[in-house]
Amino acid sequence: MRRTLASIGAALLVAGLLTSTTTAPAAGAPPSPVAAAAKALQQHGPAVQAATGDAFAAGRSVVDADGGGHVRFTRTHRGLAVRGGDVVVHTAPGGAFESATSGLAAPLAVPTVTPAVPAADAAATARKAFAGQITSTGTPTLLIDATTGPGRLAWETVVRGMTLDKQTPSVLHVVTDAGSGTVIEAWDEIETVLGTGNTFYAGTVPLDTTFTTSYAMIDPSHGNNRTCTMNHGTSACITFTDADNIWGNGTLADQATVGADAHFTAAVTYDYFKNVHGRAGITGSGAGIVSRVHYGSNFNNAFWDGTQITYGDGIGNAKPFTSLDVGGHEIGHGYTNALVALTYTGESGGINEASSDIWGTAVEFTAAAPGDPGDYLIGEEIDMLGTGEPVRYMFDPALDGVAHSCWSPATAGAGNHAAAGVGDHFFFDLAEGTGFTPYGYSPVCGTAAPVIGIGRAKAEKIWYRALNLYFVSNTTYAGARVGTLAATADLYGRCSAEYRTVHAAWNAVNVLADDPCAAPATGSMLWLRADAGVATSGGLVTNWLDQSGTAHHASQAVAALQPTLVAGVVNGKPVVRFGGAQSLNLTTVNPTRFTVFVVGKNSRTASTPPGAILGGIGANPNNQLRWENPTQSGVLGTGNGIPLTVTTVGSTGAFHALSVRYDGATLRVYRDGVLKSSTAVVSTGPWLLNNIGSYLATNYLLGDVAEILVYPSALTEGNRSTTNNYLRLKYALP
Ligand SMILES: [Ca+2]
Ligand SMILES: [Ca+2]
Ligand SMILES: [Ca+2]
Ligand SMILES: [Zn+2]
The missing domain is CATH 3.10.450 (Nuclear Transport Factor 2; Chain: A,)
Known part of the structure; x- marks a missing residue:
């Protein structure tokens, strides 16, 4: 497909003034993905850290079945190519901007484009x-x-x-x-793999060839893949020919034996990417590759040079590198690089190598060859090390004495093949799980939880899509975590079992992050959140529906008493804002033991009156949870014997998670999970609350409420921590 150029000045791009240079679609037709992405780039320069002088040229684009688009752009700055400046723009069905992936942490700040050092x-x-x-x-x-x-x-x-x-x-x-x-x-x-070698590793397999005056190892059903012998030299390569279309004899005495391995691997690899990932050949145009065997003498490696694969014959020319995983690894470099040009150093170099190990293993399993069953070893058929040992162990890469099973700050400097260990281990855990497996024992790193695998097929889909749409040239393992989660969300849904497993598998290799699917502990009797279940009229809140499943809804019919729903206040999330004269009637909650969480803030700067977050009206006694003043919270229950318990929590004027837990003997107050007070209290009955924002039409709340959770029990430390963690991540609290 021809590339469309969309060169956009960054200053105009940010201002969104420049019209796209791509051809406008016919009226009524949806915009092309490239045009939509170019337009999105104009309007969302900050999302890709665009600087004045930046320009972007569109490259590959992918359109999802639902019409969503993903378009890659390269960046120039003041006319110069920017290494690490490539971006991917993601658009929704219909063309609206959704998000962008960029490797830059900030807009470019280059003082001069005149080199002090001469080219020579x-x-x-x-x-x-x-x-x-x-x-x-x-x-x-x-x-x-x-x-x-x-x-x-x-x-x-x-x-x-x-x-x-x-x-x-x-x-x-x-x-x-x-x-x-x-x-x-x-x-x-030139990307070489650590491999090993033998003869006719795959056993007896079918080969696709051609016939003119004799048979030739040219495969028209797989992009005209061609296999040739270098006859232990390093330049000329002669295509294998044969009189009876029966190639090799299973021993090294016949050069075609090794040629047959290579020809088979090339065909299986072609089929794998075409059938599983929908990519016809490395370039996507259906073209095959050249496989060169019997390269040099005692050449103990194989390499992909961007256009062809070359196999040495190994130590003593006794173990050719033509096994399925080694071939799949090397040809896999071509596919990986066609999707994203991962820089071949540092963590991106490790991810590049891990990607090839993943493809090599996928090819080996897919081939189901009688002589080389699938496994998560790399190079077990060859003998690169001269010890009979494999070159790499995906279930525990450190077994080779070099590779990193667990990410550490040293991974980036460990060399590409050692750094690949982290990605290999992640993929294994994602596909097969941790602990004892049919393929080997996979340890977890640190204190990570064990992982139950989702199977190789799904793991391969996730990896391919992440490479295709979400990795950029300088992606690190932290970026790979984000990219694979994005790919998994696309394929299986955010917070699906697959999504949670991707999260767990990265944690298991020490690429750590907080749980993106955190949820509060179950069993609440009241759960009000400003981002769900709020009904408004003219921006004023009429109903706030309980999300706990116990129907403790809140409402206000009198317009003058209705608080306001305000969008994007705390970590981009909305709040219900009380102006000092509003409150909501709450279907009575009456816990005897309880744990309450409130994310909100007190906007009253005067020390009186207190602002009731939860309170009572009508015949209810004086029960309240409130902001006492700009630095303290207060809890009381005169109807059930809870004395006014005032706790110094720090400034109440900023958003925090205030929590109160009562177990029948001790009332504990926490802010952001940190214990602030502990008071011996004996209550005489349930704590009745039926109002939000006031107590008996006094103590009106002047402030914001983002979320309230009430549990009818004193939560365990684990559940209290779970709920606090959910609130902390959601609202970016300390
Ligand atoms: Ca023959
Ligand atoms: Ca094998
Ligand atoms: Ca293998
Ligand atoms: Zn490699």
Whole structure:
């Protein structure tokens, strides 16, 4: 599909004044996803940290079945490409802006685009960074490096050659600071896998070939995949041909044996991405690949160079690297990079390698080959290490002595294959769960809860969609957590079992975050929340419906007494605002033991009168939970023997979670989960409350209420913590 260019000046973009340069759709037709996303970018510059001088060019776009769109854009700044500046714009069905994924923490702030270091010096620095024999050095390109920080002017130089073993090709990208000349980053475009080798690993399998004057290892049903032999050299590759279409003999005596492994792997990989993920070949155009076998001598690796896969024959030329997982890993690099160009260093480099381990394993399971059953080992059929051991263990990557099973601050600097351990382990736990499994024992990191897997098929779908739509070039493991959760929400729903498992699986590898699906403890007798069940008339609250399921609703029929619903007050959530002369009648709640939570604030700066949050009217006795003054809360129940209990909680003028717990002997007051007072109290009966915002038409509340929960029991510490945690996350409380 042809790319549409949408180049937008950031100043205008933020102001939303510039008309999109894409063609307007016909009247009545929905806008194209690219046009909708370009328009959304104009109007939501801050969502992608747009700076003056930024421009965006549209790249790949994906349209969901429901019409939602996801469009990738690359960024330039004052005409220079920005590494780490790529974004994905997500639009709703119909084209409205929904959200954006950006790797920048803040708009670019680059003082100058004039390099202090000349290009020739940058090229010399790049050559020094190359270990091996250089065949060419490219012209340095000026760019903005924003993989971390606010952006800096940099040179990127590409140096080509062979590494020290004289047979591993290397295309080294070296990024140097154009101000100081120091190397910022260097990575090799040639992605090699740690693998191992043997002969006819897959057993006897079907192969798709062609026939002209003889049979050839060219596969027209899989994009014309072609397999050739390098006959232990490093340049020419001769396509396998055969007289009877029976290839190899299961031993290394026949070169076609290994060719058959490679040809089979290429076909299975093609089918896997086409059938499972809907992607026809790496480019999406249906084109296949070239597989080169018998590369060099004793070459103990395999590599993907951007267009083809090359397999060595391993130590002593005895264990070719043509196993399904190694081939799937290498070809998988092509698919991963086609979806998102994850930078091949740091955590993004680890995620890149983990992605290939995931694809290699998916290919191995999908093949269901008689000679190589599916597992979560990488390279168990080859013998890269010369010990008979696999190269990596996805269920517990640290078993190899190098890889990280658990994320730590050291992961980013551990090297791509070691850093891949975190992603491998996450994927295993998501698919198969932690603890004892048919594939191996997977430990949890730290004190994380055990995980029950959702199965490989769902885990693969989630990973693909996250790569496709939510990862950007400098995505870290923290970003991968966010991206996989977003993908899971799309596929299975937010807070679905799958969503919760993705959360748990990241926690199990020490990529920690608070539970995004936190909910209050069950069993409340009153649950009023300003973001649900509020009915208004002209902005004034007429009914506030109890969400506890026990129908303790609140209402006010008299317009002059109705409080106001105000949107976006605390962490983007609404509140019910009481102006000092309003209250709601509440269907009576009458707990004998209780735990109450209120998220709200007191807007009265005078020390009197108190402002009743919960109170009584009519024949009810003097029962209240109230703001006593600007620094204290008060609880009393003169009808049931609770004396006025005043607690210094800190400023009542800011939003906090105030909580009161009574177990029949002790009244405890908490703010944001922290105990503020503990008082011995013996009550004589139920605590009757039937009003919100006043007591007997006095002590009117001047302030906001976002949420109220009343439980008819003294909650356990665990349940009290659960409810407090729910409120804390929802309202971004301390
Ligand atoms: Ca034959
Ligand atoms: Ca296997
Ligand atoms: Ca394997
Ligand atoms: Zn790799």
